[in-house]
Amino acid sequence: MTVKIIISFLLLLILKPVSALDNPWEIINKAAEASKKLSYKGIFHSQHSGDIKSIEITHAFHGSDEYGSDEYTRINMLDGDFGEVLADAKNVVVYHSHKNDVIMQKRKNQHLFPAIFPVNPQILKDNYELSFGNKERVAGRNSQIVVLRPLDKYRNFYHFWLDEETSIPLKMIVSDGDNNIFEQSSFTNIAFLHSSNLSWFKPSIDNKKQDIIEKKSDKSVSHNKFWKLKNTLPGFKEVDQISQRIPGLNILSHQLVYSDGLAYVSLFIRPVAKDKRPKVGEVRIGSTNISARYYNGYQIMSVGSVPFSTVKHFSESVEF
Amino acid sequence: MNSLKVVSKSTEVYNASNVNSDNSEEVKINMEVRPISPERAIDQKLVEKAQKGDKQAFGILVEKYQLKLNRLISRMVRDQSEIEDIVQDSFIKAYRAINNFRGDSAFYTWLYRIGINTAKNHLVSLGRRPKAMDAVDIEEIENFQDAQDLRSVETPETTMMNNQITATVNNAAESLPDELKQAFKLREMDGHSYEEISEMMGCPIGTVRSRIFRARDAIAEKLKPLIEVTNKRW
Amino acid sequence: MNEKTSSLFDNEIQSNELDSLLSKKERGADIREAIQHYQTISDVIQGKQLSRNNLSNKIMAAIDKEPTQLGGFLAAKKSLSQQSSPSEYWPMAASFAALFVIGLTVFNGDSIKVGNSPVLAKGDIPEDIIIAHHSSTSTNMKYFIKTKD
Numbered sequence: 001m002t003v004k005i006i007i008s009f010l011l012l013l014i015l016k017p018v019s020a021l022d023n024p025w026e027i028i029n030k031a032a033e034a035s036k037k038l039s040y041k042g043i044f045h046s047q048h049s050g051d052i053k054s055i056e057i058t059h060a061f062h063g064s065d066e067y068g069s070d071e072y073t074r075i076n077m078l079d080g081d082f083g084e085v086l087a088d089a090k091n092v093v094v095y096h097s098h099k100n101d102v103i104m105q106k107r108k109n110q111h112l113f114p115a116i117f118p119v120n121p122q123i124l125k126d127n128y129e130l131s132f133g134n135k136e137r138v139a140g141r142n143s144q145i146v147v148l149r150p151l152d153k154y155r156n157f158y159h160f161w162l163d164e165e166t167s168i169p170l171k172m173i174v175s176d177g178d179n180n181i182f183e184q185s186s187f188t189n190i191a192f193l194h195s196s197n198l199s200w201f202k203p204s205i206d207n208k209k210q211d212i213i214e215k216k217s218d219k220s221v222s223h224n225k226f227w228k229l230k231n232t233l234p235g236f237k238e239v240d241q242i243s244q245r246i247p248g249l250n251i252l253s254h255q256l257v258y259s260d261g262l263a264y265v266s267l268f269i270r271p272v273a274k275d276k277r278p279k280v281g282e283v284r285i286g287s288t289n290i291s292a293r294y295y296n297g298y299q300i301m302s303v304g305s306v307p308f309s310t311v312k313h314f315s316e317s318v319e320f
Numbered sequence: 321m322n323s324l325k326v327v328s329k330s331t332e333v334y335n336a337s338n339v340n341s342d343n344s345e346e347v348k349i350n351m352e353v354r355p356i357s358p359e360r361a362i363d364q365k366l367v368e369k370a371q372k373g374d375k376q377a378f379g380i381l382v383e384k385y386q387l388k389l390n391r392l393i394s395r396m397v398r399d400q401s402e403i404e405d406i407v408q409d410s411f412i413k414a415y416r417a418i419n420n421f422r423g424d425s426a427f428y429t430w431l432y433r434i435g436i437n438t439a440k441n442h443l444v445s446l447g448r449r450p451k452a453m454d455a456v457d458i459e460e461i462e463n464f465q466d467a468q469d470l471r472s473v474e475t476p477e478t479t480m481m482n483n484q485i486t487a488t489v490n491n492a493a494e495s496l497p498d499e500l501k502q503a504f505k506l507r508e509m510d511g512h513s514y515e516e517i518s519e520m521m522g523c524p525i526g527t528v529r530s531r532i533f534r535a536r537d538a539i540a541e542k543l544k545p546l547i548e549v550t551n552k553r554w
Numbered sequence: 555m556n557e558k559t560s561s562l563f564d565n566e567i568q569s570n571e572l573d574s575l576l577s578k579k580e581r582g583a584d585i586r587e588a589i590q591h592y593q594t595i596s597d598v599i600q601g602k603q604l605s606r607n608n609l610s611n612k613i614m615a616a617i618d619k620e621p622t623q624l625g626g627f628l629a630a631k632k633s634l635s636q637q638s639s640p641s642e643y644w645p646m647a648a649s650f651a652a653l654f655v656i657g658l659t660v661f662n663g664d665s666i667k668v669g670n671s672p673v674l675a676k677g678d679i680p681e682d683i684i685i686a687h688h689s690s691t692s693t694n695m696k697y698f699i700k701t702k703d
Binding site: 358362365366370371373374375376377378382383384387390404407408415418482485486489490493505507508509514529532536537544547 | 560561567569576590591609614
Binding site for chain 1: 618619621624675676678679684687691
């Protein structure tokens with residue numbers, strides 16, 4: 001009997017809820033900081049919807065001054081057509097040899113693996129429960145499994161393998177409550193850099209020869225909000241609004257972006273063109289769920305890699 | 321953010337409307353525009369290339385202005401090694417901030433402001449008080465000429481080397497073929513443009529260009545061995 | 555190259571010549587060296603003081619370690635007198651579509667019935683909406699990975 005009690009206690013320790021430890025969320029804080037402040041280079045596999053790609057990432061954090069940004073990321077696609085991304089603290093530039101052009105946009109909500117956590121990870125506490133799992137090796141390094149379980153039905157499960165030494169995420173799996181995996185990313189090798197030489201942060205493609213397309217919100221368009229959400233989901237806050245005029249139709253389309261720090265939902269509000277039938281219903285495309293609704297002459301669509309209940313809630317919450 | 325929209329433009333008067341995106345109120349602003357000098361136009365082009373990631377273009381700007389910046393900073397700081405550090409820091413800061421340069425002023429005006437601020441910060445960090453450069457205004461910066469009354473770090477060795485270089489250059493210039501010498505001196509001594517020289521010499525601009533280049537090339541050939549010996553520092 | 559460098563030194567170089575001069579990446583140090591020599595010659599001819607420390611190589615060694623600046627890519631395309639117009643987003647959606655085919659593999663066919671809600675087909679969703687969502691909210695490589703349709 002005593003042995004059983006001891007074993008049960010040990011099992012409880014293996015996957016223990018947050019409350020048993022002092023400040024367990026500190027590990028998430030460390031993970032968020034590590035992915036931003038460490039300099040590293042590695043290759044990871046990224047899988048979603050059955051497709052796996054190998055990606056090389058180089059990241060450096062450079063001491064900032066009043067003139068320059070301080071974080072630099074370079075991502076190269078190692079499989080398929082050549083593609084490259086350069087991102088500093090303010091801008092993201094995407095190069096693609098396939099189209100022979102360059103897309104540039106302001107860096108806003110792009111949190112790419114392994115820098116997956118929000119700037120303030122504490123906001124996750126209200127909507128996720130943190131649990132510790134086993135320790136495993138990933139990319140030749142010891143890691144601690146940490147699971148963020150959603151506290152309601154509106155979010156997914158996030159599993160992280162955090163490097164024991166640095167806390168940087170080495171592996172990540174996003175799944176639903178039925179253990180369906182939406183996406184996963186995992187380093188196969190990673191090395192930490194100690195040089196201040198950032199000469200690697202330059203385009204591979206000859207950017208002088210490319211057309212550079214800037215992707216930005218048209219600031220001359222009115223941002224007058226004529227809508228409101230009658231019921232907001234706990235934890236989801238509006239993080240961006242992008243309004244664009246659809247060329248040729250003179251239709252103003254609004255995209256509102258909501259996030260709880262890990263999950264993102266876009267809510268699109270646009271008038272329905274005269275000759276078009278509005279769409280109503282739901283569909284899943286890959287790991288992305290979409291809910292569509294017609295309201296007062298407007299097509300409402302919410303999009304996100306979140307449970308159907310979430311996108312449905314958003315699309316049905318809009319009123320004006 | 322307000323956007324500037326060009327309503328009409330002439331060579332003398334530039335009308336711009338300042339359109340407020342919220343209430344469409346228009347404010348007309350009349351500004352005079354001076355033609356941009358060739359130097360400023362070339363610098364702007366180099367800056368644009370540097371903004372697009374071309375470090376070589378920035379390197380040309382470094383080469384053009386490092387000496388002038390050195391002399392400017394030496395008006396505030398005495399120690400030569402400190403001056404060099406400040407000059408280097410200034411260029412690095414300028415490179416990091418290159419996207420902030422909008423072309424409202426000449427590049428060297430912008431660079432010099434960075435240099436002065438860097439020097440001031442350096443002096444403050446050492447507990448020293450910045451000198452009279454506080455009173456330097458923009459016009460003075462733009463008109464800053466290589467000052468001849470600056471204290472120079474001269475040693476007997478450097479004096480000897482300077483004399484050798486001076487003699488070599490002058491001798492080489494004097495032994496140039498006449499047409500090369502004439503074009504070269506009209507440019508270097510009198511500061512005439514290629515177009516002016518072409519009119520004065522009665523030859524195409526391309527010929528002027530070629531002659532000036534060949535003159536420099538011939539002199540540089542004789543100069544190189546001297547400079548290589550000294551590791552370009554004296 | 556050196557004739558162009560000589561013209562550059564005199565601020566007499568044409569724009570296309572400057573492009574040509576700078577297009578040869580490995581010659582940056584050569585250009586700077588030539589300018590140094592021309593400056594020395596000019597100083598002598600004009601009777602100026604020669605005392606100088608040329609820091610350009612040291613400065614450029616430090617600049618070479620600096621990251622490429624991204625923010626000015628678009629500013630670099632505009633001339634001083636040219637007004638920039640806001641870019642239209644929707645035409646770029648086509649570029650994005652060519653660049654990134656976003657997660658279009660479905661789990662169980664083209665649509666899924668959820669509860670009593672009507673079922674939409676994949677084709678009912680404008681591609682620009684999917685693209686706009688992912689380009690604004692990238693949390694994973696989905697934004698940058700091409701997947702099968």
